[in-house]
Amino acid sequence: MKKIQKPEIDVDYVSKLANLPLSNKEKGLFEKQLKDVLSYIAKLNEIDTDKVEPNSHITDLANVTKGDKTFPSLSQDEALKNASKTYNGFFEVDAIFEEQ
């Protein structure tokens, strides 16, 4: 089992993973603050959990399914109501791929 290491967080890299633009000031501040939090979290290293099964949620429910029936849902207009940009009844997004 991997141990929690000496906390080092590359905020610049993680902000790219999270698609979250940050200012340089925020990056510096978060790095310091999150190091404190990660040092605190490292106390979990004290506990031996080698023989413990992880617990992802506490209900005993499994494979909850619904009948294969249709029922009324949002109209297209309703679904688009809060979109910043729409085009011909669709959400409009900025181009992802650059043109050749």
Added chain:
Amino acid sequence: MKNVSDLTIREASDLLSSKQIKAQELVQAYLKSAHGQNKKLNSFITICDDAALNQAKKVDKLIANGQKLNPLAGIPIGIKDVFSTKDIRTTAGSRVLENYVPVYDATSVYSLNNANACIVGKTNLDAWAHGSSGENSDFGPTRNPYDLSRVPGGSSSGSAVSVASGSSLAAMGTDTGGSIRLPAAFCNVVGLKPTYGRVSRYGVIAMASSLDCIGHFTKTVYDNALVLNVTAGEDGFDSTCTAQKPDDYTKDIEKSVKGFKIGIPKEYFENLDMKIKGLILEAVKKLEKLGAQVEDISLPNTEYGVATYYIIQPSEVSSNLARYDGIRFGKTREKFGSEAKRRIILGTYTLSSGYYDAYYLKAMKVRRLIRGDFVDAFKRVDIIICPVSPTLPFKLGEKVSDPLQMYLADIFTVTANLAGVPSLAVPCGFIGDLPVGMQIIGPDFSEKLLYQVGYAYERETKWYRVRPEI
């Protein structure tokens, strides 16, 4: 007649059904209070005069026609601004959603509307329900009605304050790590965090999906049970919501607590502020006098609660907040406030390749141990009593620049979320002018028992009668 702002739901409902007051008069009075106090307290982001009055008008008609109505009919309620409300702006306390108007209701809101409750407004909160003080809102901090220089507790800050200050008779909240119980304790109101899966999460903006619980605030324990009677139950839109039939939570609420075994977990009382400790043990003595038995117990993994929580919660937050891309609704991601950004970064880091095992997987294992502590304890005792907060309501600004200190405010509340068990926060007195609350925690789906114990204690003390002077 009593001042309307001092009424309980039970009293207001009696006045309505016996036609001593009209729903429109009641709702009008609460709207007036909401508007009047909002400058000072900032407990509402949106006040819904028209929707509330239209609903009240409908209730008056139904009463005039002799219809038998739910006790919540005509009752003014607040809704934390993280619940989707059809045609009413829902911001989550964040600029990202400042213009968002949902096209559907959360299941709990739908149920409350169906019971003919009247929504007076959407209450302020720490943005995205991230916070323990109510200061993280992009719409300004909420203030504690018992001392305007202090925080009301968060994240369901505005909901607790609206009930405490007489601007609503009940208010919905969410509790992921203490966000109902902490503000309840800081504002002298009753707050329930139900068992995970008891109340549908559908339509409530998700924070940490394996921890989020939908609960509510009221002045009294009986009122609290009335609200759960409406919100509890299966929902096809939330597959984690149990099919187990809810109880009638007001039935048997007056039954004696004689013979009940109360566990006092030593880990929650070591190093606790002497005055807070004194009040909670005094409350336990009251219950002992009523016939309950008291036993010392141990929940040995308590000290790992906050560390476990601050891995699982930000991890799930980073995933849930990934959907806010400004395309389908809301604004773009740079509009997130500092706390949301901090949690997205922390959670993305703990879930990232190479770190997942050391953090998230480890935390899920410790989570099993923490739940095991409670399962073992409930083999010996019926309920557990412990403090809600290690401190009294703190000053605005006191902890804002030190996130870790802010996170540690949740030290006594996160464990119930990790374990999934229900917990009722009940006022248990004052230190100076500042309220103190205790938690009554029980096994899964034991809300009925928690209400019984809370009711027995409240009948002896009636702390809800100590109203703030605003």
